[in-house]
Amino acid sequence: MGVWRRFAVVVICLVASDKSIANERRFAYTYESLVLPYGAMEIELWTTPRLMRDHYFVRFDQRLEHEVGLGKDVQSAFYLNALGQAETSDIGLVKKSEFRGVSWEWKWKVSDPSANWIGSALYGEVTFMPHELELEAKVILDRWLGPVLLAYNLVGEFELEAESDKGADLEWERVGFVENVLGVSYQVHSRCGIGLEVLNRNRFAENRLDYSAILLGPTLSASAGRWWVVLTFLAQLPSLRNSEGSPHKSLVLDDLERYQARLLLGYHL
Numbered sequence: 001m002g003v004w005r006r007f008a009v010v011v012i013c014l015v016a017s018d019k020s021i022a023n024e025r026r027f028a029y030t031y032e033s034l035v036l037p038y039g040a041m042e043i044e045l046w047t048t049p050r051l052m053r054d055h056y057f058v059r060f061d062q063r064l065e066h067e068v069g070l071g072k073d074v075q076s077a078f079y080l081n082a083l084g085q086a087e088t089s090d091i092g093l094v095k096k097s098e099f100r101g102v103s104w105e106w107k108w109k110v111s112d113p114s115a116n117w118i119g120s121a122l123y124g125e126v127t128f129m130p131h132e133l134e135l136e137a138k139v140i141l142d143r144w145l146g147p148v149l150l151a152y153n154l155v156g157e158f159e160l161e162a163e164s165d166k167g168a169d170l171e172w173e174r175v176g177f178v179e180n181v182l183g184v185s186y187q188v189h190s191r192c193g194i195g196l197e198v199l200n201r202n203r204f205a206e207n208r209l210d211y212s213a214i215l216l217g218p219t220l221s222a223s224a225g226r227w228w229v230v231l232t233f234l235a236q237l238p239s240l241r242n243s244e245g246s247p248h249k250s251l252v253l254d255d256l257e258r259y260q261a262r263l264l265l266g267y268h269l
Helices: 002-015
Strands: 041-051 057-071 074-089 092-111 119-129 132-145 148-163 171-189 192-205 208-224 227-241 259-268
Touching: 057 092, 171 208, 192 227
Parallel strands: none
Antiparallel strands: 041 057, 041 259, 057 074, 074 092, 092 119, 119 132, 132 148, 148 171, 171 192, 192 208, 208 227, 227 259
C-alpha cells in the first residue's frame, strides 16, 4: 500500500504543475501549428497498431522522434522507423520485422492560433530507406473556439520504390497519396482533452484514383509536467471509392486495415 500511496502523490504533483513545459499534442494523426521554442527539445515515441485486412493481419509501426526548436518559428526532427508484422498467406502465418529507415522533418509556423485569427504551418518530411524514398508535405490549419480546438491538415505523399524480379531489370514504382485529416478536441481540463479524428486517404497509381477511404474514431489526450500522451482509435467506414483489388464491397481491405490506433508519448528534455 505504501508504494501505491507514493505513486499517487507523484501523479498528483505532476498534474498539479502550474504549466506544462512540453509542446504537447491533442491529436495522434492531425498535426497542430505550434512549434518548439528555440533550444527546446523533445522525445516522442510512436506506436501504431494496424489490425485486420481481408485476411488475418497485424502490424505495429514504431517511430522514435527527436524534435528541436530552431527559433524564428521553425523546428526540425529526426526519426528512426521500424515495424513488426504477422499475416496469413498460402504457406501459413508469415512474420517479419524490419528497420524502415530514417526520416527528417521540418516545420514552419506561419501564424499562431492564439495570437492570430487562425493558426497555420507548413511541414515537410523525407524518409530514406535502402530501396525506397518517401516525400511528404502538409498544410496545417488550427483554431481555438473557447475550449474547443479545430485542426485540419491537407497532406500530400509521394513514394518511389525499387522493384525487381529475379533476372529482370530494376523498375521503380511511383505511388501518390492525398489525405484530408480533421481533428476536434474539447479541453475537459487544462491537462485533459477528448475529441474525434477523421482521416480521408486517397491513393493514386498510374495517373488515376485507386481508392478513397475514410477512417473515424475517438481521441484522448493528457499532459502532466514534462510528459504528454495521446491515444486515437480509428475504424474504417464505407469508402467513397473502393479499390479494384479489395474483396469487400465497401471497405478498402487490400491496402488498408479495418482498424488502426496510434499512441504518442512525449517527454520534454
